[in-house]
Amino acid sequence: MTSFWRQLIGLFLVVILVTSGFAQEVKTEAAAPIDQQVQDLKRSVLNLNRELFVLEEELLFPANTQLMLFLSMDVGKYFELDSVEVTLDGKELSSYLYTPRETDALLRGGVQRLYIGNLKSGEHELVAVFTGKGPSGRDYRRAASLGFEKTLGAKFVELKISDRDSSQQPEFVIREWE
Incomplete structure (x- = not known):
């Protein structure tokens, strides 16, 4: 067609x-x-x-089976993003390597759509592995995960990288958008 x-x-x-x-x-x-x-x-x-x-x-991508993943960053003093790898239920879903220009756009409030696809209803586990430079310019690799239930209707998930000033470390959070 x-x-x-x-x-x-x-x-x-x-x-x-x-x-x-x-x-x-x-x-x-x-x-x-x-x-x-x-x-x-x-x-x-x-x-x-x-x-x-x-x-x-x-x-x-019909709305009732749709899964969309977004990535956002906040501040960026403690983490410089190089790449992100996303797996869903043990299968690679998305992998992205960032340029300095793209990370700059994310730091200025941009949001990147990492993935759009179809997902059947039921329980799922999403794992994101973030690679980059951490505090003091050292290599940094961290993972975050989210277990969620896909029901009818579109599911929107945000991968958020933010700075935690109290520990002077980056924080990686995966959350569902309602």
Whole structure:
């Protein structure tokens, strides 16, 4: 089904190119309405593409079986993130290696979507392993886990890295968003 929509979009793009080729051959006083039609057609194709993307997301990841994982950071004095590995029920779900620019965006309040997928109802265990530089620039590797029950409806889970000033250590928390 996805290939059908891509072929349809490709056909629209060919029509646009052919139409724009004919528009160049027409005299300038008649070219304005054709140019407007071409622009309208391009806008229609872009809107159709946007709607197809949303439809594809809804078909691939229905809301009642959906699991979404997000990562956020706070402050970052005691931990410099290099990578995160996420497993669900013992199977690798996601793995990500961060650039300095990405960690800077997270420190400025950004939230990264690590994973979106389908998950059957029932009990599950999520484990996240965070790797980076800890206090004093030493290598640091910590894990956090969350046992949760997936019911009907979307499940949103946040992996949060924050500083704990009392112990001068980073804190890794996995929590469900309600």
